[in-house]
Amino acid sequence: QVQLVQSGAEVREPGASVEVSCKASGYSFTSYAIHWVRQAPGQGLEWVGRIVVGYGDTEYSQKFQGRVTITRDTSASTAYMVMSSLTSEDTAIYYCARNPVGTVTLDHWGQGTLVTVFS
Amino acid sequence: QSALTQPASVSGSPGQSITISCTGTNSDVGSYDLVSWYQQHPGKVPKLMIYGGTERPSGVSNRFSGSKSGNTASLTISGLQAEDEADYYCCSYVSSSNSLVFGGGTRLTVL
Numbered sequence: 010q011v012q013l014v015q016s017g018a019e020v021r022e023p024g025a026s027v028e029v030s031c032k033a034s035g036y037s038f039t040s041y042a043i044h045w046v047r048q049a050p051g052q053g054l055e056w057v058g059r060i061v062v063g064y065g066d067t068e069y070s071q072k073f074q075g076r077v078t079i080t081r082d083t084s085a086s087t088a089y090m091v092m093s094s095l096t097s098e099d100t101a102i103y104y105c106a107r108n109p110v111g112t113v114t115l116d117h118w119g120q121g122t123l124v125t126v127f128s
Numbered sequence: 129q130s131a132l133t134q135p136a137s138v139s140g141s142p143g144q145s146i147t148i149s150c151t152g153t154n155s156d157v158g159s160y161d162l163v164s165w166y167q168q169h170p171g172k173v174p175k176l177m178i179y180g181g182t183e184r185p186s187g188v189s190n191r192f193s194g195s196k197s198g199n200t201a202s203l204t205i206s207g208l209q210a211e212d213e214a215d216y217y218c219c220s221y222v223s224s225s226n227s228l229v230f231g232g233g234t235r236l237t238v239l
Binding site: 068 | 162166225
């Protein structure tokens with residue numbers, strides 16, 4: 010069965026960077042895209058960016074442009090999201106989700122990773 | 129890119145039908161049949177309920193249906209059940225930025 014397993018919770022100080030990983034199993038990793046979506050406490054879902062795994066092509070929300078980098082390691086079936094220059098407003102649960110390319114369908118989601126930023 | 133517009137809350141009694149709207153622009157919702165809907169129970173991971181504007185994934189009840197008119201997509205839940213109480217989010221492709229945008233979310237309360 011399709012599974013996306015994310016890395017564990019992280020705590021960072023303002024100005025630091027954080028990397029969250031998303032390990033895929035149960036499907037052909039290179040045939041899909043992986044999107045990253047975040048949810049601040051008590052707030053709604055917010056799109057961060059995506060990578061088309063087979064090509065390595067990335068797109069990012071203009072809000073995070075220059076501050077987020079999404080990569081993948083096809084040999085490890087794992088996608089990564091790095092966010093830098095963190096502030097308290099980046100405190101959120103970060104989800105990865107699988108996406109059939111050419112659709113707006115996030116059909117399987119990781120369990121989420123809580124990133125807490127405080128001094 | 130501004131979030132798509134959803135009502136903050138809707139409510140209905142068991143057995144009734146409700147509709148949640150999702151309003152965007154002709155650069156997102158109005159451009160393609162590429163709207164998806166997600167259900168999220170408190171503390172849980174979002175779950176895909178509708179894709180391609182009107183299609184249901186395997187395993188999703190046929191009480192859930194999607195539609196679109198112009199720049200507004202809608203999610204209708206018929207025969208409301210207590211388990212439907214959750215937050216619902218729409219999501220659309222944005223052609224001008226090759227990105228995705230979510231609605232602000234709607235809290236459904238089953239009375």
